[in-house]
Amino acid sequence: MVALAAGLLVVAPLVGRWLPAGEADVGPTELLEQTRAAVDEPWSGTVETEGTLQLPDADRFGGVAALFGERTTLRAWWRDPEHWRVDRLLTTGETDIRRNGDTTLEWSFERAEATYSRDPAIRLPRPADLVPPVLAERLLRGVSDADVSPLPTRRLAGESAAGLRVRPPSDLSSIGRVDIWTGQDSHLPLLVEVYATGQATPSFTSSLTDVSTEPPTDDVLAFEPTARTDVSVDDVLDIADAANQYAPVRPPATAAGLDLGPASDGAVGVYGEGTAQLIAIPLRDREADALRTQMAITPGVEQDTERTVVSVGPLGVLLTGGDGDGGWLLAGTLTRDALERAGRDVVAGFVFVDEAR
Amino acid sequence: MIHAELSKLLRNRRTWGTIAIIDALPTLVAVLLAMTDLGPRPGTGPAFLSAVLTDGTLFPLAALAMVLPLFLPIAVALVAGEAVAGEAQQGTLRYLLIRPVGRTRLLVAKLVAVMAFVVVTVLVVAVTSYVVGVLLLGDQTVTVTGPTTSISGSPMSTPELVGRTGLAFAYAMLCMLGVAAVALFLSTVARSPLGAAMGAMTLLVASTLLLTLDAAQALHPYLLTRHWLAFVDLFRDPIRWDEVVRGVLVQGAYVVVFLGAAWASFTTKDITD
Numbered sequence: 001m002v003a004l005a006a007g008l009l010v011v012a013p014l015v016g017r018w019l020p021a022g023e024a025d026v027g028p029t030e031l032l033e034q035t036r037a038a039v040d041e042p043w044s045g046t047v048e049t050e051g052t053l054q055l056p057d058a059d060r061f062g063g064v065a066a067l068f069g070e071r072t073t074l075r076a077w078w079r080d081p082e083h084w085r086v087d088r089l090l091t092t093g094e095t096d097i098r099r100n101g102d103t104t105l106e107w108s109f110e111r112a113e114a115t116y117s118r119d120p121a122i123r124l125p126r127p128a129d130l131v132p133p134v135l136a137e138r139l140l141r142g143v144s145d146a147d148v149s150p151l152p153t154r155r156l157a158g159e160s161a162a163g164l165r166v167r168p169p170s171d172l173s174s175i176g177r178v179d180i181w182t183g184q185d186s187h188l189p190l191l192v193e194v195y196a197t198g199q200a201t202p203s204f205t206s207s208l209t210d211v212s213t214e215p216p217t218d219d220v221l222a223f224e225p226t227a228r229t230d231v232s233v234d235d236v237l238d239i240a241d242a243a244n245q246y247a248p249v250r251p252p253a254t255a256a257g258l259d260l261g262p263a264s265d266g267a268v269g270v271y272g273e274g275t276a277q278l279i280a281i282p283l284r285d286r287e288a289d290a291l292r293t294q295m296a297i298t299p300g301v302e303q304d305t306e307r308t309v310v311s312v313g314p315l316g317v318l319l320t321g322g323d324g325d326g327g328w329l330l331a332g333t334l335t336r337d338a339l340e341r342a343g344r345d346v347v348a349g350f351v352f353v354d355e356a357r
Numbered sequence: 358m359i360h361a362e363l364s365k366l367l368r369n370r371r372t373w374g375t376i377a378i379i380d381a382l383p384t385l386v387a388v389l390l391a392m393t394d395l396g397p398r399p400g401t402g403p404a405f406l407s408a409v410l411t412d413g414t415l416f417p418l419a420a421l422a423m424v425l426p427l428f429l430p431i432a433v434a435l436v437a438g439e440a441v442a443g444e445a446q447q448g449t450l451r452y453l454l455i456r457p458v459g460r461t462r463l464l465v466a467k468l469v470a471v472m473a474f475v476v477v478t479v480l481v482v483a484v485t486s487y488v489v490g491v492l493l494l495g496d497q498t499v500t501v502t503g504p505t506t507s508i509s510g511s512p513m514s515t516p517e518l519v520g521r522t523g524l525a526f527a528y529a530m531l532c533m534l535g536v537a538a539v540a541l542f543l544s545t546v547a548r549s550p551l552g553a554a555m556g557a558m559t560l561l562v563a564s565t566l567l568l569t570l571d572a573a574q575a576l577h578p579y580l581l582t583r584h585w586l587a588f589v590d591l592f593r594d595p596i597r598w599d600e601v602v603r604g605v606l607v608q609g610a611y612v613v614v615f616l617g618a619a620w621a622s623f624t625t626k627d628i629t630d
Contacts, residue, residue: 046599071571075597087593091586092397092404093508094593107510110399110407114510210599220595226506228411 045211077216168275203313252349256342278332383420416490437540438554
């Protein structure tokens with residue numbers, strides 16, 4: 001009897017997963033549109049992301065390395081792309097980001113700090129970029145019907161999800177494929193898997209483990225600091241935003257054949273879109289040297305006097321110049337050749353602000 | 358029978374010695390924090406420990422996070438492991454069963470005594486750490502006596518804090534009931550109390566180790582220690598109930614299975630010691 005009880009208790013949690021997934025009720029074209037549109041739909045739920053990308057862990061980029069190299073649990077409330085809250089859950093507390101229109105609030109429990117700032121278009125990746133609806137929409141930019149094919153349905157987050165395989169339309173992309181499953185009831189992407197070229201296991205996954213399509217209420221999205229909270233206002237969000245605002249340079253109009261995107265309004269260049277995208281950030285000596293030191297000890301690094309370059313899964317990171325030179329940091333989902341070419345193009349083509357006028 | 362077991366537990370000097378040792382760790386940490394004003398770096402150290410530098414009323418929760426992963430379960434494993442095997446080793450089990458007392462009743466009495474140990478230990482840790490936290494910790498430059506800050510940054514009134522803290526300690530007790538059930542079962546099958554305690558501790562160490570291993574992800578939902586720190590989720594806003602409920606279900610499953618196994622083993626066992 002005890003053995004039977006034990007068996008039942010072990011099997012009980014699996015019953016939901018063993019339920020068969022229903023047939024897909026939409027074709028690839030409609031599913032592609034549905035998946036793209038999900039970023040504008042309200043939802044709330046728990047997100048698990050898992051990255052195997054061991055990026056160089058320099059001080060000013062530490063958050064990015066953790067984002068793509070660790071398992072992360074997020075709790076998110078999404079009303080629309082300008083009103084949302086994403087909490088990164090830790091056993092020691094949590095760090096939250098809330099966006100309300102043009103304002104971003106970052107809360108750190110362990111530091112007891114709440115920091116208000118603008119929400120610039122040019123910035124480093126943050127947890128909210130990796131929730132499945134947002135990640136899927138970003139990866140599907142520039143993708144057409146010809147680039148997608150259907151995948152078998154799966155049962156995810158308690159519902160049947162239709163699958164879509166995306167092959168990058170650009171030869172410059174280092175991504176081999178992206179598999180996306182979208183819930184047939186919620187119409188939200190529930191699982192996004194990103195594979196590097198030639199890899200059988202995903203380099204990065206993001207999944208919604210439970211989801212509700214009820215719009216989040218105002219009190220969940222609002223922030224009311226206590227008297228013990230250290231509240232401040234910051235002019236810059238992160239190192240990319242700082243460089244974009246204050247570095248006295250302008251990036252070239254193209255890099256590796258990719259055009260400068262419309263969001264590029266300052267010193268930082270964003271090139272390409274979707275599965276073939278690149279960001280170029282000018283760094284001062286101090287930041288560049290610290291990053292170069294970290295990159296030098298990353299497995300697979302190649303370094304000479306002109307540049308330091310490393311590829312981690314589908315992500316390529318290249319830092320131009322040598323110690324004491326400052327440099328341009330280029331990071332993105334481009335092949336090694338394309339990244340090297342982009343590095344040469346940026347170094348050859350950037351101008352100082354005075355020259356640009 | 359229950360009264361006799363409780364009386365034996367509370368009169369035992371080793372019980373109070375164990376409780377004192379468990380209680381000493383958070384007290385020492387509070388003194389060190391008060392002297393140095395140095396909290397752990399973000400992302401490191403037990404939950405709530407960085408927050409107690411500005412709010413000493415949260416120290417009972419930091420203390421719970423310190424003793425729950427290791428100290429408390431080891432103590433529970435030792436006490437529960439001794440429950441039946443200890444009597445057998447001393448040769449007193451036969452005499453206990455000569456009395457007109459059913460084996461089930463004796464097992465229940467042993468379990469109640471173990472849980473009494475858990476309750477007393479947790480309460481001593483809670484009260485001591487609250488007193489130490491309020492007296493030694495907290496940012497004296499913060500002159501306000503306003504609400505405590507939840508993990509999500511929202512205000513938490515004193516009744517809310519007390520209620521959630523009570524739930525957290527009750528949850529910790531349930532987690533320890535799971536350990537007690539495992540150790541009690543092993544105590545009915547092992548010949549020595551140390552063997553039973555070591556068996557339970559082996560399960561704890563294995564569970565903790567497997568939780569760090571991605572390859573063992575399929576096993577994670579079933580591991581004994583998987584949800585122990587879910588009490589932290591009670592202090593988020595909104596409360597993250599799903600993890601707490603999962604934790605309660607997993608601990609409940611361990612309690613049902615291992616107490617059932619302990620009952621099946623003890624009621625059918627040939628007692629020769």
